[in-house]
Structures are given as C-alpha cells and as structure tokens.
Amino acid sequence: MIGPKKVTREEKMEIAYSIANQVLERYGSQVQAIGIYGSLARKSDGLFSDIEIKCILNSLDESFNYEWTAGDWKAEVNFESAEDIMEEAITVEEDWPLTHGQFFDILPVYDPEDFFHELKTKANSVARSIFKEAICRTLIEEMYEYIGKLRNIEMNGPHTFLPILAMEIATAGAMILGLHNKQVFTTSAQVLPEALSLTDKPEGFEVLCELVMSGNLSNPQHIIAICENYWDSLLKWSSQHGYQIECSTVIPL
Structure with a gap:
C-alpha cells in the first residue's frame, strides 16, 4: 500500500x-x-x-x-x-x-x-523599512479585505464561511507579528502557537487565536465580535508602531 x-x-x-x-x-x-x-x-x-x-x-x-x-x-x-x-x-x-x-x-x-x-x-541583512512596508501591505491587502467580508456576512450571510474567515484573520495577524519581530515560523501547523509566544501583541489576538485553535467556531455572533475587537485593537497597535493605512481618493501612482 x-x-x-x-x-x-x-x-x-x-x-x-x-x-x-x-x-x-x-x-x-x-x-x-x-x-x-x-x-x-x-x-x-x-x-x-x-x-x-x-x-x-x-x-x-x-x-x-x-x-x-x-x-x-x-x-x-x-x-x-x-x-x-x-x-x-x-x-x-x-x-x-x-x-x-x-x-x-x-x-x-x-x-x-x-x-x-x-x-x-x-x-x-534586510532593512527594517522593508518589513514595515510589508506590514502596511498586509493591513490593506489582507486584513482590510477580511473585515469587509466579515461585515458583509454579518449583514447578509451566509455564516458558513465565518470559521474559515476567522482562521484567515488569525493567520494574517500572526504574519504581521512575525514581520514586526523579524521572526520566522517553523511550519504552518505552528504559526498561531509560535505567534502567541511573541511579545508586544495587539489586544484581542490571543483570544482570536484561542478561538481558532479550540475549533469552537459554531457561534456566528461570537466569531464576529472577537474578530471586530481584534481589528480595533490591531488598528491601535499599528498606529502606535507607525504602520499606517494610507487613505486616498485617487490612484496612488
């Protein structure tokens, strides 16, 4: 066999x-x-x-x-x-x-x-500024889009995608922490536990990771509340560290 x-x-x-x-x-x-x-x-x-x-x-x-x-x-x-x-x-x-x-x-x-x-x-040898750029991209290209999906689901459903979305938000959050600390993860199976061991985390990240790792993802409103709380904390944490989401009404050429 x-x-x-x-x-x-x-x-x-x-x-x-x-x-x-x-x-x-x-x-x-x-x-x-x-x-x-x-x-x-x-x-x-x-x-x-x-x-x-x-x-x-x-x-x-x-x-x-x-x-x-x-x-x-x-x-x-x-x-x-x-x-x-x-x-x-x-x-x-x-x-x-x-x-x-x-x-x-x-x-x-x-x-x-x-x-x-x-x-x-x-x-x-990679400069800290390069990691900062990657974090700012992740905030816009990943996190901002995920939260938009989360709010669409809250308003219109279906709730079936919420468990996967919570995992994606937690994983993207772990990537931001890895970039912030210039810390690599050993394997995809250890991304969340290893990210939790890092210091200087946004409030709400630990709760989000515990939710995902426990597999207790059957309550839609609970998932939404934890993800929204993490997003608010992430924005505050990002601002404190100089990771800004640049807003513009024109194409940033």
Missing part, C-alpha cells in the same frame, strides 16, 4: 544523501551547493515528514522542482540558480514569516564554497 509510512530520521538522511549524489552525478560541475531544508534540517521531523532539498546550480535559466513518492516516503527537490535564490532571500512579502525559515536553517550536504552561510547572511 502507498504510504506515507514510518521512516526514521536516520533513514530519511540516507535517502537525502542518495538524492544529492544523484544530482551531483547528473549535473556535475554545474552544482554549486546542495542542502536539506524544512523539518529534517531543523531536526524536528516526524516519522511521516517529507524530505526537502535545495540544489543550487551555477547556470540556470529557470527554476524547477520535482516532487514524487517512492511509496513509503515523499521528497521535494528544488533547483534554483544562485542569483535567483539570493534575490528571493531578500524579498519580503506578506507571508515572509512562513516562507523564509528555509534560508536560516538549511543543512548543507554539499557546499564547498559555504554558499548557504552567505545565503543566511543575505537574508538577515
């Missing part, structure tokens, strides 16, 4: 090194570095975790990747050029706290020129 099945860390590491050797045999001198990322690199993998590998090639017109299963386990191998991954490392989008942990915890398998250390240094 097809898995996933229990595969120990030691077995996954053997598979990862086998994959790396195959890449070196196939691409030879084109390979600049190979590293494991994700839970396997952080030594937090479970028995059913994937194997995730980055392969950096010296000359590559376009990034590509392979995802496959051998039956018991699944692997993902990403091929990127050094130039592209360096650019990716310093790019800060709204989901930076979830996407960029890979740049800080890569476990080198083949790295003769210490490329992954340079990559981590590059990712650490």
